[in-house]
Amino acid sequence: MPPHRYTPALAQSIELAWQDRWEREGTFHTPNPTGALSEGFERVADRPKAFVMDMFPYPSGAGLHVGHPLGYLGTDVTSRFLRMDGHNVLHPMGYDAFGLPAEQYAVQTGQHPRVTTEANITAIAAQLRRLGVDHDTRRTFATIDPGYYKWTQWIFKQIFEAWFDPDADKARPIAELVAELDAGTRQPAPGTNETGRPWAELSEVERRRVVDAHRLAYRHEAPVNWCPGLGTVLSNEEVTADGRSERGNFPVFRRPLAQWMMRITAYAERLLTDLDRLDWSESLKLMQRNWIGRSTGAKVRFVAGVETVEVFTTRPDTLFGATYLVLAPEHPLVAALTADRWPDGADPRWTNGAATPAEAVAAYQRQASRRSELDRQAEGREKTGVWLGTGAINPLTGRELPVFIADYVLTGYGTGAIMAVPGEDARDWEFAEAFGLPVVRTVQPPADFDGGAYTGAGPMINSSNERLSLDGLDKSAAIATVTEWLVQHGHGEATTTYKLRDWLFSRQRYWGEPFPIVYDADDLPIAVPDSMLPVLLPEVDDYSPKTFADDDDTSLPEPPLSRAAEWVTVTLDLGDGPKTYRRETNTMPNWAGSCWYYLRYLDPANDERFVDPELESYWMGPRSAGDTGGVDLYVGGVEHAVLHLLYARFWHKVLFDLGHVSSEEPFRRLVNQGYISAFAYTDARGFYVPAAEVVERDGQFLFEGERVTREYGKIGKSLKNMVTPDEMIEAFGADTFRVYEMSTGPLEQSRPWETKAVVGSQRLLQRVWRVVVDEETGQARVADTEPGADTSRALNRAIEAVRDGLGTLRFNIAIARITELTNHLTQAYGPGTAVPRSVAEPLVLLLAPLAPHVAEEMWSRLGQADSVAWAQFPVAEERWLVDDTVQVAVQVNGKVRAQVSVPADADAATLEAAARADERIVGYLDGATVRRVVAVPSRLVNFVLG
């Protein structure tokens, strides 16, 4: 073998040497316009900026498999391309390091989670370095670093010390609320003043309760998702559709508990409408839209004795068809509306066999709270419920409608109460069927309608009395008419509701950020002063939360921090002398750290601020009027569609409202990279066998000589199909690995891993190497000759296409065009003929973002002293992109029958004449009638025969 062939061994040594040099020279240090990291900014001051970012990894003990780097390499290639193409590029990386797995491992081993987490971070950092990514590692941090979570706690304080002003549609400092309440220019928001007395008459403690109820971060007792198996409560976003924990798959129960909440619902409308301003995939925007779940309709008030039941409906037009009301079992008016005894002759279906309404209600409420979501699903959608023994008056018809409770009405949505219209709603129809309730149709179904609830369009019927007539109107006119009537008569108003609920923000875990909150003698929360941040996690003997049997729904959460007795009780002087306070013992959810990490990259060591506003404005700020600002390219998995991405947008908007950032959104452009899956194999018993040891022969798959079945799935230990970047780099080198991953499809596409195909990328790099480097001497084998026209055309076409591919995250087409150019050069310049320098150099530059190490090495052997990372990316010369002559297809009736060669600028007539002159075409046209000729210059000629 020639001594200087590009072998895996040579690739290894080249890669390690360049990785060392990059680190030594700080090649990827990105200068800030100001502050600690501003050295060298003059070099890039006139460049446009580009902030390119990955969703940072959770440092799991298993390290990275070949699926993880796909996105990291996508951003790396992009950031290298943008740097070469004249941008000041920021491409940082960090670690999302609080969370359950480290804590669970700590519980098992007794080791502090910080120890294992930091070991994992070290291992993953080494893996990333070995991939050759161009992160500015000076900006790397982990969310567990006290210097970072100090500012997570500070942002929590900002949220805690803010309220949402619905008139201004933005968050404002809580002090401004207090001032307005004191001045009497604002009244407490509905539901925030339990006493009902005017602000001026409230005691200090009562006032604090009113103010606390306005905060964006607030403590609230409400039914929450309690997961005994994990020993913690969870947010709605962390509970799966079948009522289990996203992590660990344990059953989740609804229990009323006092927990910290974040008022994300105040931002529902802005989170929804600002999606339109983002460059995200339509499918991802849709997931957020669905999660926010806006619906418009009306609130309608039904008088029930001394009480009033308010319902929400999207179909106020069907009010004439409402035949009963249903409240959620937990609705606050249930007790007040429950009759003392059943009236004579009460329908046994309505009473559930109970002696009194109170008994029936109590039994039903108990049953509803016990049932997990899973049980409810298992039981299907069978409608259950009980009558309260009372009724409420339909404001439009004056008729009294029976009031039920049923678990198909949900507490947290709308008003927790509905008017049931069985004629036009499938769920109400089912309930009416089961309970023998009347049906009044108010929309005319089509003639062929076969019964049941009719939810389609049609003219209104049966909707007329002395007060109002809707008959004959269509849906939207009827809604407008009835809503106007309701408003006029004080029975309701138009309204909008959202599925989005407030974000449950506290967890009963050890390994998370402590709240910067203490409680005073009145048991009311007080934020600790900024000077006392960070509130450090205390050392404890036992990291485990108290967990319970999976199905123990009577258990109560017990945070691990509550056992750190010395930490919990603290004496502070908050301005009124030393007093004893009790610390908050819950910790923040894992999502807190990822809600703002992108901002910290900009200014990672700042101990005075969470980020210098000038740096935020430079890297994140809006570029034009109406622009949201934000990270220029954010790449990560689609699994965070309604978790991290929604939470981070919410925090960012609060920070924007409070004037801390100039950008309205965190992530201007978002791309979800595809997943890499791999084949897995099962033996006759259905057990997975090591995929690496399976051989294929004659279309069959064999493991130790036995036939196995091929499956396809996630890479991992459980399917025994783990492939790591480390072993691929060991076998081929990092550049080959990079080129392979980037060549298998556009970034957004999922694809299978196929180790045996990696050799194709290895061969490409070997061919490029051979074009540029003499395998015998190791010297560059270029000559200062002029390329031929063919070669110039091939080169400039490649430049054009590679630019397109790299700029649109379609790295596969960039690699295909580089391959084409390389194959051309291999053929045009044989072993004895050196490639012109003016072709070899741009070839190396085209390859540099994809295979940076080998590109650096070739660039250096071509005599260049500086890193290729900062070289100018080639620009195609226009004159080589157009040919003198072009091959044009000649079609007869749309079928290609010949090719003719014509000047590139030939007009339609010339084209047609050339086509008619072709011998084969003459044959086709002979004796036929040409009905029409379509000639498109430089494209084709089509003869349409009659």
Place this chain on the structure above:
RNA sequence: GCGGGAGUGGUGUAACGGCAGCCACGCCAGACUUAGGAUCUGGUGCCUUCGGGCGUGGGGGUUCGACUCCCCCCUCCCGCACCA
């Protein structure tokens, strides 16, 4: 059920409404070789009576011309799902 996305050789994929399958894996053949899991060269959608015919999930439509645009259907993937 509702809403999205996608169906192209054995495989991953490529094609401003204009020559379907670029590039690669695999496979076949050849060259160089003691050897090949190296390298280089050529071939490789299917059928064929070697003229050609048929081919982008199926069926229709628009068009001189459709992988591409429109309608219906099938299959797969993803999200949501008693949200009033």
